[in-house]
Amino acid sequence: MINVTRKDGKIVFDVEGADKLWSFRSRLEVPDKDVCGARRDPFVVEGSHGLRLPGTYVPGLLTAGTFYHDDRRIFWDVHHPDNAIVVELVHEHYDELVIEVENPDAVIAMLNGR
Numbered sequence: 001m002i003n004v005t006r007k008d009g010k011i012v013f014d015v016e017g018a019d020k021l022w023s024f025r026s027r028l029e030v031p032d033k034d035v036c037g038a039r040r041d042p043f044v045v046e047g048s049h050g051l052r053l054p055g056t057y058v059p060g061l062l063t064a065g066t067f068y069h070d071d072r073r074i075f076w077d078v079h080h081p082d083n084a085i086v087v088e089l090v091h092e093h094y095d096e097l098v099i100e101v102e103n104p105d106a107v108i109a110m111l112n113g114r
Contacts, residue, residue: 002077002099004107011035011111013099015077022056023064023077028097036088038111044098045081050074063098074098087111 003014013028020026048069049057055065055076063076072095078084085104087097101107 001079001083002101004099004101004110006032006110013097019064019077019079022062023075024054024066025075025077028075028094030089030092034089034091035111036090038085038087038108040084040104040108041086042081044086045078045084049076066094072096 001016001019003016005012005014009032011030011032013030015023015026015028049063050067050069052065052067055063055067057063057065061079063078065076067074067076073093074096075094076098078098078100080100083100083102083104084098085101085108087099089095089097
């Protein structure tokens, strides 16, 4: 799971618990201006994840780490697809984040500036 906060003009994505090991990341920081938006998208979560490098994929249990799909670099950290959101980025190492958060609606509202 990912804890998402806003601090000093940046969005901070803290990877929690053992997911740090599975995803090979502990934190991502992105300037506010580089977040294009956030949404729920069950088709992304259920679809192909692409080429895993480095990362962990256990079907039906866990997707975590860096994946390449359709010439895009995507960071994943999802155990429970019902709590997953998609965050679109520009000018960053990742093009997209597909992450599980505790309260998807609140995080989407924060990232979309509502």
